[in-house]
Amino acid sequence: MxxxxxxxxxxxxxxxxxxxxxxxxxxxxxxxxxxxLPYLTYQPFLPEVAAGSIEARHTVVSQRRHLKKSTVLQxxxxxxxxxxxxxxxxxxxxxxxxxxxxxxxxxxxxxxRTFPIPGIAENAYGLKTVEEAVAIRDRLLTNFDKASQLPAGPERDRLLTVTVVGGGFAGIEVFAELRSYASSLLKYYPTLTFDDTHFHLIEAMGRIMPEVSLETSHWVIKHLAQRGGEIHLDTQLKSALDGKIELSTGETFESDLIVWTAGxxxxxxxxxxxxxxxxxxxxxxxxxxxxxxxxxxxxxxxxxxxxxxxxxxxxxxxxxxxxxxxxxxxxxxxxxxxxxxxxxxRGEEPKQYLHKNMGAVAGLGVGSGVFQSGKLSLKGFVAWVAHRGYHGLAIPTWERKWRVFWGWWNNFALDRDIVSVQAVQHPRAAFEEFASRPKPPAPAAEPAAAPAVSAAAPAEAAAK
Missing domain, CATH: 3.50.50.60 (FAD/NAD(P)-binding domain)
Known part of the structure; x- marks a missing residue:
């Protein structure tokens, strides 16, 4: 065959x-x-994974489970x-x-795709894998735990500052989702206020989301600004060394969570x-x-x-x-x-690929979204419903669709989970800390020294 x-x-x-x-x-x-990897990652859901709206395992599709007639090699x-x-x-x-x-x-x-900007390779997260989305979520939650025990000051500001680089769909979605998630966390941290959290989005071009109309992109900027998000247009990231953000405009600030989505x-x-x-x-x-x-x-x-x-x-x-x-x-x-x-x-001719863009839909946090198809533009709650409906049905296999919709329903009834499992990145740490180890072998005993004999002893014995 x-x-x-x-x-x-x-x-x-x-x-x-x-x-x-x-x-x-x-x-x-x-x-x-x-x-x-033994799974397909449904990447449009990664911003919601980062914001705790979707369970991470529900946004990946097992190849072995659904490709039953193919040989799958990891x-x-x-x-x-x-x-x-x-x-x-x-x-x-x-x-x-x-x-x-x-x-x-x-x-x-x-x-x-990254550029040789100091500090990006060492400090930033991408948003191409489910592992990155989970790490972003856990980092945000862990930072809230740490910041809630600190007095107001530079260290607390650093922990509660999120920086997203890139104003395309992925960047805007993860920026808006994290902003929404951070706002929802404040009720669990009475020592923190909305003004303690800082969100920056850096975009080198003069606009965001080129897939939508200019009018729609302006609405998104205004909407995010009203929710406490600061968008820097026509701005380049010059350095992120040790978490210190330096912009081409001369502005500087420190950020403990940096997400790279610029291409x-x-x-x-x-x-x-x-x-x-x-x-x-x-x-x-x-x-x-x-x-x-x-x-x-x-x-x-x-x-x-x-x-x-x-x-x-x-x-x-x-x-x-x-x-x-x-x-x-x-x-x-x-x-x-x-x-x-x-x-x-079968000896037939292949067909050419022709597909006209159906439009673009983005989630901007729970209850808010944007949809653009031709001249038709929807904003707010209706667009958010369209976003969830489209992607909920687009993820392959009914088994995964059911898990995603069921998870959304659970979050509606029970609210999003706020438990950080950041320790899973070092799963053996607790075991190693308390594990018994063999005692080092006792040092070997040194051989006894021979009795010292003076040089004059043989002469004295001969004289006798």
Whole structure:
């Protein structure tokens, strides 16, 4: 049977495998999915995970549970030699090995794109993984616990200052969600007030959320300002060394929680180890039918989709003529990619990807949101309901949808959980502190010294 290798189990990879299982006939092909993580992360929910509105495990989808006909390997693809149609798979345990394939699907996704700003690599959190979202939530809660026991002053201000870098959708959502969460925590900390908390968002451009109209973005800025959020436009972060924020405007302040959302880039760990063609921004060159290549050349047997690929946007709405890296495109590309692979295996022609942006929806904290589709703009509570409804239904599998909606209902009835489990990042600390250890062996006894004999003793004995 033909072997189909899918590199990456995120949106595009998961949906490609999921739909291949549905459309392939029995014995028509073997599907193998390789990903370092055993789950898909539904990234639009990460701001709500960071704000305690969604249980972290509910925003990830198990690959093994739902890809029942595919082989799922928890490993990394560290090399692709398409000329010989072999991939190097590096498992977490054991030696790397070669995997031969007939069709390869590269959906390695994207990672946070950072700049060499002092202190960012050492102090900031990204917002691409569920682990980062959980760490942000726990850091905020732990900082409230610490600050509540300190007198007013620089150290307390530092603990209660949150800085978000990047004014795109991810940045605005996590900024607004954390602001909402911090406000809801104050009732549990009588020694702290609203004025003790400080929230800063830094955006290098002159506006936020380019996916929505300028009027809508202005409403978001005004809305967040009324809730205590300060947005710095046309401002660059110069340094975050030791948590001291220095802005291009000359303003400085200290912040213990820094979140970086200023852009993404194609996963370099996959791209650099491949012999597939790459365009100037580091993405795999991809045709509109999702085959690797360009208008003049097709790389037979190679496909790409999602954030790692440069897919032409035939609707005309893409930045630079290409589909923007978001879940809306990745999911739909994955579905079409599965259809196109099946078509090629059966001697048919693949179809081109064409999807017009349906709009943008963002949550701005519990009870508030924004929605934009064409000229239609919704704000406030109605948009928040639309945000939750859309993403609650968009997360794959009914098993996960049910967990998310059930969690929202529980939070409505019982309020959000406020317990920090930051200690889970060092789970053996308590055990190690009190664990008994073998006593060190007693030092070996030194051999007894021989009795000293003077040099004159032999002469005296001979005289006698």
């Amino acid at each position: 033909p072997k189909i290798l899918i590199v990456g189990g995120g949106y595009a990879g998961f949906y490609t495998a999921w739909k291949l299982e549905k459309w392939l006939r029995s014995g028509e092909a073997e599907v193998t999915v390789v990903d370092p 490993a990394k693809v560290t090399g692709i030699d398409h000329a010989s149609k072999t991939a190097t798979i590096t498992p977490p345990v054991g030696e790397p090995y070669q995997f031969e394939y007939d069709q390869i699907v590269v959906t390695g996704g994207a990672v946070s 993404v880039m194609a996963n370099p760990a996959v791209v650099r180890g491949s012999d597939l063609p790459v365009e100037e921004r580091g993405r795999i060159k991809t045709r509109a039918d999702l085959r690797v290549g360009d208008e003049d050349e097709i790389v037979e047997g190679a496909w790409a989709a999602g954030d790692i690929s440069a897919v032409p946007d035939l609707s005309g709405g893409g930045v630079g003529g290409y589909c923007v890296p978001n879940a809306q495109h990745a999911v739909r590309q994955g579905k079409l990619l599965a259809k196109n692979i099946v078509a090629v295996l």
